[in-house]
Amino acid sequence: MYIAVMTATNTEVVRRFLKYVKIHTTSKDGVDKFPSTDQQFDLAKLLVQEIQDMGFDQVQLTENCVVIATIPSNLSTELAEKIPVVCLNAHMDTSNGAPGENVNPEIITFTGEPIILSKNPELTISMEEIPDLKRFLNKKLIVTDGTTLLGADDKAGIAEIMTTLSHLATHPEIKHGELKIVFTPDEEVGKGADSVDIKEIGAEFAYTIDGGKMGGLEIENFNAARGRITVTGYNVHPGSAFGKMKNSLRLLADLIELFPADQAPETTKEYEAYYHPMFAKGTIDESSISFILRNFDEKDLDNQITHLRDGVQRLQQKYPDFPIKAEFKKSYRNMKIILDQYPKVIEIAEEAIKRADLEIFKEPIRGGTDGARFSFDGMPTPNIFTGGYNFHSKKEFIPIVAMEKAVEVIINIVQIIVEKYQ
Numbered sequence: 001m002y003i004a005v006m007t008a009t010n011t012e013v014v015r016r017f018l019k020y021v022k023i024h025t026t027s028k029d030g031v032d033k034f035p036s037t038d039q040q041f042d043l044a045k046l047l048v049q050e051i052q053d054m055g056f057d058q059v060q061l062t063e064n065c066v067v068i069a070t071i072p073s074n075l076s077t078e079l080a081e082k083i084p085v086v087c088l089n090a091h092m093d094t095s096n097g098a099p100g101e102n103v104n105p106e107i108i109t110f111t112g113e114p115i116i117l118s119k120n121p122e123l124t125i126s127m128e129e130i131p132d133l134k135r136f137l138n139k140k141l142i143v144t145d146g147t148t149l150l151g152a153d154d155k156a157g158i159a160e161i162m163t164t165l166s167h168l169a170t171h172p173e174i175k176h177g178e179l180k181i182v183f184t185p186d187e188e189v190g191k192g193a194d195s196v197d198i199k200e201i202g203a204e205f206a207y208t209i210d211g212g213k214m215g216g217l218e219i220e221n222f223n224a225a226r227g228r229i230t231v232t233g234y235n236v237h238p239g240s241a242f243g244k245m246k247n248s249l250r251l252l253a254d255l256i257e258l259f260p261a262d263q264a265p266e267t268t269k270e271y272e273a274y275y276h277p278m279f280a281k282g283t284i285d286e287s288s289i290s291f292i293l294r295n296f297d298e299k300d301l302d303n304q305i306t307h308l309r310d311g312v313q314r315l316q317q318k319y320p321d322f323p324i325k326a327e328f329k330k331s332y333r334n335m336k337i338i339l340d341q342y343p344k345v346i347e348i349a350e351e352a353i354k355r356a357d358l359e360i361f362k363e364p365i366r367g368g369t370d371g372a373r374f375s376f377d378g379m380p381t382p383n384i385f386t387g388g389y390n391f392h393s394k395k396e397f398i399p400i401v402a403m404e405k406a407v408e409v410i411i412n413i414v415q416i417i418v419e420k421y422q
């Protein structure tokens, strides 16, 4: 029997969220150690303790800072055997795109007027900028004081999963199969999926709770590649440089020209692909540009690579004295390729969102997700909304009702799985 969620979870998800955002868990790019920052262990340890306090004792913290908990099924043994093990995942780190320490969340009621952030009045959040805000008129939002990010990405996901567990612990009448809870570090620096062994988790499929607006269900993400183009020059003392010096900096403008300005992150949206030069450095001896390429179509990503290779070849003909080298590396792939083979996994999520009386928004992720890696590693993993907006910025915020709805959706998921497989 399906049991609808009552409002008792509502204050709990907020209380948990406000506690978790206070813990500084910013991850760091380009660090060799794992996790990239030690503070992520502070949140991990707290979560382990809280899960144990709920009465679930199969919980561990790995040396990689991954929290893995097993929530045993409360079905009869015979029925439990038919129900697939399902994993719920969220990440503990926050982006280094804005400060993540001393987060001071504030709860406000959205009146329709632009929201002014208390300690940084220059920053405002308005309906003009976020038309979706009209869904939350006269509702409570959690915002920052304007000096840090909020951390809804992805502590909202953590709070929503934790509230679900606590609800299941106190409501044995809600029947579910075995659940695996996995909280990962370093997702924002692209290493979350590296920290876990999918086989060890042993779930048939999973849901990440790491999406945006209320009702969102994400099953597609970019295919991604990155690379670097390097020009080699030759340096001698300027006093005796005539006819000898080859200044590689002179080619930088031509290099930038290889990246079409009308196919950039700032000039594309929805399903459009882009070229994104991110970093240039140069001396007389050597200059280089690092870039990323993003495309929802895998073959078309190869065309982008070919476009750049052709451009580099043309430049090489124009500047035969400067060796030019182009390197490319593919990173993540569009999880839709995998998820299309598991329609049931998507149907369960859709049904769960519908039962929470929400409209479903299926939008492509213009980025990557750990779920993409999980999907290609054998655990199909769509992404479900947390309810938050303006991730990675000081203007990040989350409506309380969206968090409550996310909890409802997760509780619906575990019940719908039992219905679909029994």
Ligand SMILES: [Zn+2]
Binding pocket: 091, 153, 154, 187, 210
């Ligand atoms: Zn996230």
